Amino acid sequence: xxxxxxxxxxxxxxxxxxxxxxxxxxxxxxxxxxxxxxxxxxxxxxxxxxxxxxxxxxxxxxxxxxxxxxxxxxxxxxxxxxxxxxxxxxxxxxxxxxxx
Amino acid sequence: xxxxxxxxxxxxxxxxxxxxxxxxxxxxxxxxxxxxxxxxxxxxxxxxxxxxxxxxxxxxxxxxxxxxxxxxxxxxxxxxxxxxxxxxxxxxxxxxxxxxxxxxxxxxxxxxxxxxxxxxxxxxxxxxxxxxxxxxxxxxxxxxxxxxxxxxxxxxxxxxxxxxxxxxxxxxxxxxxxxxxxxxxxxxxxxxxxxxxxxxxxxxxxxxxxxxxxxxxx
Numbered sequence: 001x002x003x004x005x006x007x008x009x010x011x012x013x014x015x016x017x018x019x020x021x022x023x024x025x026x027x028x029x030x031x032x033x034x035x036x037x038x039x040x041x042x043x044x045x046x047x048x049x050x051x052x053x054x055x056x057x058x059x060x061x062x063x064x065x066x067x068x069x070x071x072x073x074x075x076x077x078x079x080x081x082x083x084x085x086x087x088x089x090x091x092x093x094x095x096x097x098x099x100x
Numbered sequence: 101x102x103x104x105x106x107x108x109x110x111x112x113x114x115x116x117x118x119x120x121x122x123x124x125x126x127x128x129x130x131x132x133x134x135x136x137x138x139x140x141x142x143x144x145x146x147x148x149x150x151x152x153x154x155x156x157x158x159x160x161x162x163x164x165x166x167x168x169x170x171x172x173x174x175x176x177x178x179x180x181x182x183x184x185x186x187x188x189x190x191x192x193x194x195x196x197x198x199x200x201x202x203x204x205x206x207x208x209x210x211x212x213x214x215x216x217x218x219x220x221x222x223x224x225x226x227x228x229x230x231x232x233x234x235x236x237x238x239x240x241x242x243x244x245x246x247x248x249x250x251x252x253x254x255x256x257x258x259x260x261x262x263x264x265x266x267x268x269x270x271x272x273x274x275x276x277x278x279x280x281x282x283x284x285x286x287x288x289x290x291x292x293x294x295x296x297x298x299x300x301x302x303x304x305x306x307x308x309x310x311x312x313x314x315x316x317x318x
Contacts (some may be wrong), residue, residue: 001101001216001217002104002144002202002211003212003216004212004216005208005210006104006108007104007141008206008207008210009146009204009208010108010111010112010141011206011207012113012200012203012206012207013112013200013204014111014112014115014134014198015203016196016197016199016200016203017112017115017116017118017119017196017200018115018119018153019192019195020119020192020193020195020196021115021118021119023188023191023192023195023196023220024119024138024189024192024193025119027122027124028142029166029169030127030135031125031156032166033118033127033128033131033166034118034119036135036158036162036251037119037131037134038120038218038251040118040134040138040158040181043138043150044141044142044259045140046136047141047145047147047307048145049120049152049247050145050147050213050218050242051145051146051147051213051216052214052219053105053211053213053214053219053222054214054218054220054222054223054226055217055222056222056223056242056246056247056250057250057255058144059147059149059223059242059247060247060250060251060255060258061253061271062147062150063149063153063251064152064255064258064259064262066153066154066157066158067157067262067266068262069158069162070157070161070162070231070271071265071266071267071268071269073162073165073274074168074269074270074273075269075272075276076166076289077165077166077169077273077276078272078273078276078277079262079276080169080173081169081172081173081276081277082276082277084173088228090173091151095220097256097260100234
């Protein structure tokens with residue numbers, strides 16, 4: 001049986017890679033992809049802890065996180081599409097002002 | 101153990117593709133690959149319900165939405181403009197590596213509170229007014245029955261709150277993407293002239309307005 005530590009190491013690696021992606025990417029959509037990667041890393045840690053403690057609460061939390069991710073993606077991509085219509089770009093360096 | 105190693109290595113490989121690919125579609129497909137491997141990892145953690153949900157919701161619904169928007173926005177070309185912040189790439193890799201190292205130290209110091217066998221047994225759920233002990237013995241750990249029972253008894257309020265959140269998200273997404281009603285005609289024509297690529301969404305809007313106009317005529 002794989003110990004919880006291995007899962008936590010995998011989760012740490014995926015979270016770090018997601019963070020690197022979110023910092024280096026310039027397009028809003030790709031930053032979103034990296035954030036999804038970080039959410040998944042957190043989910044792995046939660047499910048690993050659920051098994052370690054024998055408690056279904058963490059699995060329920062993961063289920064809710066997945067739902068939140070779906071809602072977040074729907075809203076976020078809608079915002080990106082409407083920004084693209086107005087500005088013809090989704091490069092975050094060009095979107096540094098709040099003025100519409 | 102072998103399954104975990106293979107799935108974990110493939111998940112990390114997909115993640116590296118996601119954050120380094122020059123083409124946005126390749127990055128999205130790399131993330132799909134990672135998500136499917138994470139689903140497999142959930143299965144090795146005896147969370148079968150979450151593994152299925154991961155495939156259906158993440159790899160199915162969310163990634164289709166992502167690919168749709170990437171293709172709609174034509175964001176597949178790499179961005180070649182100069183970085184406004186100096187050394188942002190190097191700093192990001194350094195900071196990310198430091199974070200991975202720090203989290204790994206925490207992970208390696210973690211010790212399980214109880215034997216994993218007991219932990220997996222706990223994932224069958226607990227005896228309640230809805231479930232008896234013999235029923236629990238037949239239930240698979242982390243199955244839909246186990247997670248569903250906890251979700252609809254102990255966490256019924258968060259569950260309902262999330263359903264309201266999803267409703268708000270649907271309304272918000274539709275409001276953000278749709279154009280103001282009073283300027284549909286001129287604005288649609290104008291944007292179509294400037295930018296013919298994102299045709300899917302304007303088409304839907306004009307289609308609806310065509311239907312409305314026909315109804316008015318009838």
